[in-house]
Ligand SMILES: *[C@@H]1O[C@H](CO)[C@@H](O)[C@H](O)[C@H]1NC(C)=O
Ligand SMILES: *[C@@H]1O[C@H](CO)[C@@H](O)[C@H](O)[C@H]1NC(C)=O
Ligand SMILES: *[C@@H]1O[C@H](CO)[C@@H](O)[C@H](O)[C@H]1NC(C)=O
Ligand SMILES: *[C@@H]1O[C@H](CO)[C@@H](O)[C@H](O)[C@H]1NC(C)=O
Ligand SMILES: *[C@@H]1O[C@H](CO)[C@@H](O)[C@H](O)[C@H]1NC(C)=O
Ligand SMILES: *[C@@H]1O[C@H](CO)[C@@H](O)[C@H](O)[C@H]1NC(C)=O
């Protein structure tokens with residue numbers, strides 16, 4: 001573990017201090033290089049190469065548009081290649097990059113679970129960065145016209161073309177690829193098995209939301225479940241705080257109180273609109289999200305001990321603080337010490353329009369690395385996958401403080417007026433129909449682990465079919481992507497069992513079966529199948 005720590009410490013020196021972006025934005029941590037082990041920061045890429053001399057950082061000539069045969073444009077897609085464990089020239093593991101810069105750690109840090117398995121099974125390892133994130137730019141700006149090329153279908157087709165090309169380049173013999181991914185890349189890993197089954201033998205899709213719900217109010221409900229499991233008095237304590245804050249937000253003097261308690265910058269004033277107030281509650285909800293989503297995770301001491309449901313409930317039920325609103329503020333202060341959103345930890349950034357001014361730009365220089373990642377992620381959500389984390393339906397202790405409208409407005413304000421309610425709804429519906437959602441997701445040889453405390457697990461799929469190894473696995477008492485991280489002392493038994501289950505199935509997937517795999521594998525008819533799949537996409541999508 002000491003190795004992991006030195007990596008974490010190293011990164012704390014190069015923390016990107018964000019101007020106005022919240023530190024936890026829309027279900028995703030932004031720009032905190034210390035912490036985000038899973039989507040390790042771009043800045044680390046050069047360090048990674050000196051840390052892991054065996055790791056190769058390479059470019060792949062990728063197609064711009066897989067669905068237009070007349071479009072011959074190409075671009076450089078970044079990938080990592082780790083041949084350290086390669087013993088077989090046949091078994092290949094692919095880590096799928098997601099909504100942020102991909103770093104070498106996920107291809108090379110030996111304690112990461114799937115890399116331990118790569119070592120054991122002698123696999124070649126690749127890690128492909130997602131288009132429009134990190135260094136992988138099909139087009140050098142993020143205008144709406146350019147972002148039309150940022151879709152899940154293009155990203156899956158990138159993976160397909162990458163796999164086919166690597167098979168040729170490396171001359172893999174009877175290639176048996178297994179894809180891995182966590183969170184949104186977990187969804188891609190699941191969908192890739194569904195859409196391109198002939199290119200892989202199996203997939204692990206960790207904490208994969210495959211239900212593309214636009215209004216993801218269930219997130220808040222799982223947070224509440226987590227509070228209740230932790231301490232039966234905790235949900236009520238949260239409800240008291242939020243309800244009082246909501247009442248305060250309705251009057252001018254009440255808003256003045258909020259200004260003072262939370263040290264808001266900018267302050268609520270006479271010009272404050274409903275949008276500003278929704279945005280404020282969105283920022284408050286972000287803190288509850290950030291404290292829950294990685295609770296007890298193996299990524300660092302911070303998530304083991306400090307950013308946990310337990311800690312959150314201790315603060316929210318603190319009997320030495322009689323004011324429920326101040327308890328919420330204590331929570332914000334606590335969270336800021338681990339996820340600073342500005343230099344002054346006592347300040348709460350509170351401007352909707354500052355966020356829009358940054359993420360609303362299509363210029364990569366204005367956006368910066370973190371702004372670009374946030375914009376790309378928002379685009380995926382607004383344009384296809386939904387996942388908008390509201391509190392406006394179902395039972396939950398957050399009341400209706402974070403309505404869907406906040407995010408619909410955000411989509412329109414960040415992109416343009418064509419990205420409106422109708423557009424967002426219809427694109428989301430198309431995507432849901434295309435992938436099938438939680439109920440109609442279907443593929444063989446796929447393990448779908450989720451954590452019971454992870455709010456994202458509510459969008460997972462749980463229909464099992466052992467006949468063709470569609471294998472959901474709910475891990476009791478863990479959070480987001482917990483199965484992917486290095487082992488740690490005192491981890492729950494359920495996690496140990498989950499990893500063993502995943503590994504056992506990966507082993508099954510890659511098992512060489514001469515009756516099924518001919519001498520040249522099963523890839524003969526691939527190109528025909530792919531052409532067919534592409535036509536289908538064309539038909540459905542463009
Ligand atoms: C990959 O291509 C980018 C430009 O798209 C370039 O900046 C970078 O240096 C290339 N990296 C390698 C390893 O060739
Ligand atoms: C590769 O692994 C398979 C089993 O997974 C084994 O049958 C085969 O002999 C191995 N090939 C080499 C070159 O090690
Ligand atoms: C409110 O908006 C008006 C018009 O934009 C502006 O003149 C005024 O200074 C604003 N008031 C405050 C307190 O910001
Ligand atoms: C987390 O909290 C523990 C005490 O509970 C403390 O010893 C440790 O330094 C903290 N770690 C981090 C990274 O904040
Ligand atoms: C409890 O509340 C008091 C008064 O606000 C504060 O000083 C203390 O840090 C709080 N403890 C926790 C665990 O939040
Ligand atoms: C689901 O996938 C399996 C394996 O590919 C296939 O045998 C089965 O027919 C599919 N079921 C449906 C309803 O599509």
Ligand SMILES: *[C@@H]1O[C@H](CO)[C@@H](O)[C@H](O)[C@H]1NC(C)=O
Pocket residue numbers: 464465466467
């Ligand atoms: C699995 O296959 C068996 C035998 O073909 C069949 O009876 C059973 O219904 C199948 N189970 C599922 C979940 O499809």
Ligand SMILES: *[C@@H]1O[C@H](CO)[C@@H](O)[C@H](O)[C@H]1NC(C)=O
Pocket residue numbers: 476477
């Ligand atoms: C999950 O774990 C908790 C505590 O470890 C235990 O009380 C509970 O019964 C478990 N739930 C299931 C479904 O196994």
Ligand SMILES: CC(=O)N[C@H]1CO[C@H](CO)[C@@H](O)[C@@H]1O
Pocket residue numbers: 218222457458462474
């Ligand atoms: C099988 C299973 O555990 N399904 C659960 C998935 O998560 C939702 C939301 O928390 C639950 O309602 C399901 O029971």
